[in-house]
Amino acid sequence: MKRVIITGPTGAIGIALIQKLINENTQVTAVCRAGSQRIKRIPLNPLVKIVECSLAEICNLPKLLNEKYDVFYHFGWDGTFGNSRNNMHAQNLNVKYTLDAVEIASELGCHTFIGAGSQAEYGRFEGKLNDKSPTNPENGYGIAKLCAGQMSRILCKQKNMKHIWTRILSVYGPFDGDKTMIMSTIDKLLNHEKPEFTKGEQKWDYLYSEDAALAMYLLGEKGIDGKIYCIGGGVVRPLYEYIEMIRDNIDKNAELGLGDIPYGEKQVMYLCADISDLKEDVGFLPEYSFQNGIIKTIEWYKQNK
DSSP: OOEEEEESTTSHHHHHHHHHHHHTTOEEEEEEOTTOGGGGGSOOOTTEEEEEOOGGGGGGHHHHOOSOOSEEEEOOOSOOSGGGGGOHHHHHHHHHHHHHHHHHHHHTTOSEEEEEEEGGGTOSOSSOBOTTSOOOOOSHHHHHHHHHHHHHHHHHHHTTOEEEEEEEOEEESTTOOTTSHHHHHHHHHHTTOOOBOOOOOOEEOEEEHHHHHHHHHHHHHHOOTTOEEEESOSOOEEHHHHHHHHHHTTOTTOOOBTTSSOOOTTOOOBOOBOOHHHHHHHOOOOOOOHHHHHHHHHHHHHHHO
């Protein structure tokens, strides 16, 4: 890859991927929502160009760019938290924006389109997740992600572009959302507040953002057309163990409210990625343990919040 374009580049994975691409001497165009305060997160580097353009106006991108590109990473998505996940009209628009992104990728000369799907496409499933696991999404967000992946695959074939769809599990690290379990726990503990949790018996698979970026980079280089790859670490541990590790790296004496809140009606109790295809196809292996990744995340949070 010599030149790539990324929508939705200001989250944990997007920023980590931009830094990885800089390290690999790859030119990056980061497409951001106009006026977004998060633009300042993007590394300042001669290899990085920032273009302000909302998802609703993504069809205007060819007018704003005069280069050809190799790979199009589509991370942009509206409505990823809370009640917005079941805003059906808004989620349906995300499917349209994904198809718009494919059209633009083709117009810009890309040979590969990589989309960011979600574990929400599976719903609840007891077992390691891969491309053959049954999909039974239980909210509008998961349904729209599944649809976007399926429809963009067909459109990419029509455009003679390689299509790679990823289903991302739980990624954490610098620039992660404030409402995630990891970041909200770090925030409360650093502010000497007691965080509240379920009993934390869920078995979860967490992946550090730099490892997620490595997987995305390798898929851009060597991913196989038409395949679906789950992005995760491939191992699980009870959620309460992650929570205790966060606590122990901030204040070993801090009180944790494990069991203070009930499980949700549709609580996912097991979440683990089967990363065998990532290993075999592109040579991906996570480089960070949770302990190492959480130390880096806590230090980043202290310096930036």
